[in-house]
Amino acid sequence: MRTAEQKIAVADYTRRALIALGEVEDALTAERVLAERERILGDAAAAGHEATRMEQDAYRIGKSDLRAVNQRQLAEWAADVALLNVRRERLVRRIDLHLAPVAASARRRWPPPTQTQTQTPHPIRVRHPPPTTDPDLQGSRHEAPPDCHDHRHPARRDRP
DSSP states (O other): OOOHHHHHHHHHHHHHHHHHHHHHHHHHHHHHHHHHHHHHHHHHHHHHHHHHHHHHHHHHHHHHHHHHHHHHHHHHHHHHHHHHHHHHHHHHHHHHHHHHHHHHHHOOOOOOOHHHSSSSSOOOOOOOOOOOOOOOTTTTTTTTOOTTTTTGGGGGGTTT
């Protein structure tokens, strides 16, 4: 019986290791693809900056109108946004790759939590101060009416 359990454990370990290696391989491939895309978009953004500068020069000497300058600026900004999105995606994937071992170790925590560790704490109850009797403070923003569910938006208290 013990050898059958050992074989199952080894097979499970092998399966998990292959999955982890596949995830790392996918992450490294995505990093290469995103790096190439970032390089291409960086070149496009630089070309867009130069084209905008040239369009502005043409506008200054009277060869172009303001509409063409604005269109060129929009295209330049779109290239900048695309470049920033690729950089953000690369950073997110790097963080995920570096945090993967931490997440995996949290999943296989040993010893398993006891019953007292898994119980959820009681919800926090907010107690409102009693309504004020001072006529100068009646209706102030700081007083919470009993029927108000969202204290940040007192005007919405009549809405469901």
